[in-house]
Amino acid sequence: MFSPALHVTSPSLVSPSDPLRIIAPPPPPPPRTMQPQTAEVARLYQTEFIRSARAVGALWAVCTLCFAIIEVVILVQPSWVGTREAYYQGGAPPPPAGTLGLFEMCLETDWLVPECRGSLHTLTPLPAFQSAAVLVCVSLTMVWVSVGCLCLFRFCNAATVYKICAWLQLAAGFCLALACVLFPDSWDCAEMRALCGEKVASFSPGNCSVHWAFVLAMLGVLDAGILATLAFVLGNRQDALLPQYGKEGESQSLALIRREP
Numbered sequence: 001m002f003s004p005a006l007h008v009t010s011p012s013l014v015s016p017s018d019p020l021r022i023i024a025p026p027p028p029p030p031p032r033t034m035q036p037q038t039a040e041v042a043r044l045y046q047t048e049f050i051r052s053a054r055a056v057g058a059l060w061a062v063c064t065l066c067f068a069i070i071e072v073v074i075l076v077q078p079s080w081v082g083t084r085e086a087y088y089q090g091g092a093p094p095p096p097a098g099t100l101g102l103f104e105m106c107l108e109t110d111w112l113v114p115e116c117r118g119s120l121h122t123l124t125p126l127p128a129f130q131s132a133a134v135l136v137c138v139s140l141t142m143v144w145v146s147v148g149c150l151c152l153f154r155f156c157n158a159a160t161v162y163k164i165c166a167w168l169q170l171a172a173g174f175c176l177a178l179a180c181v182l183f184p185d186s187w188d189c190a191e192m193r194a195l196c197g198e199k200v201a202s203f204s205p206g207n208c209s210v211h212w213a214f215v216l217a218m219l220g221v222l223d224a225g226i227l228a229t230l231a232f233v234l235g236n237r238q239d240a241l242l243p244q245y246g247k248e249g250e251s252q253s254l255a256l257i258r259r260e261p
Contacts, residue, residue, distance in 0.1 A: 104120050
C-alpha cells in the first residue's frame with residue numbers, strides 16, 4: 001500500500017495510463033540569438049556613436065587649446081584693474097589714468113605708448129600680487145600640460161588620457177579661482193594707491209574698476225570647469241561605445257553564419 005501523500009503530483013507530469021509514472025518536463029527552448037540584421041543595426045549604432053564621440057572630442061581639444069591661449073593673455077596683460085572716467089572741477093589736477101596687472105602698472109601719457117612700470121620681461125610680478133601671479137602661472141602650466149597630453153591619444157588608452165586631462169584642467173581652474181580671490185584681497189598696496197587714490201582697500205578699488213583681463217580670468221574658471229566635466233564624460237563613454245547585448249548578439253550571429261554550409 002502506498003501512502004496518499006505519494007500520489008500528490010502535478011497533473012501535467014502524471015501519465016494518464018499509469019498514475020505512478022511521471023512524465024519528464026520538456027527541455028527548455030534554445031536561447032534566442034541575434035539575427036544578422038540586428039547585428040548590422042548594432043554595428044551601425046557603434047559607428048555613429050564613435051563618430052559623435054570623436055566630433056565632441058575634437059571640439060573639446062580645440063577649446064582646450066583656446067583656453068591655454070586665454071591663460072597666457074590673462075597672465076601678461078596689465079588690464080586687471082583700470083581707472084574710471086571721471087570729471088573734476090576746480091584747479092586740482094586730475095588723478096593719473098592707467099591700468100594695472102600682475103606684472104606691470106601702465107599710465108597713460110601724451111604719446112600713444114603708455115608708460116609702464118614693472119618687469120614683464122623678467123617675469124617678476126608686482127610685490128603685492130606675487131601670490132596671485134604664482135597661482136596663475138601654475139594654472140597656465142597645467143593647462144599647457146593637458147594640451148601636450150593630446151599627443152598621447154595615439155599611444156595610450158583614450159579614456160585614460162581624457163581623465164588625466166580632466167584632472168589637470170580641474171586643478172588649473174581651482175588655482176585660477178584662488179588667484180581671482182587673492183588679487184582683490186591685495187589691493188591695499190602702494191601701486192593701487194598711486195593709481196586709484198587713497199580710498200583703496202581690500203576688495204575696494206577706490207577710483208578704479210575691474211577691467212577685461214580680470215573678467216576674462218573669472219570666465220576662465222568657468223571654462224576650466226566645463227572642459228574638465230566634458231573630459232570626464234568622454235573618458236567614461238569610451239568603455240561604453242557598444243552595449244553589452246550588442247557585443248554578445250553580434251558574436252552569436254557570427255557563429256551561426258559560420259556554421260551554415
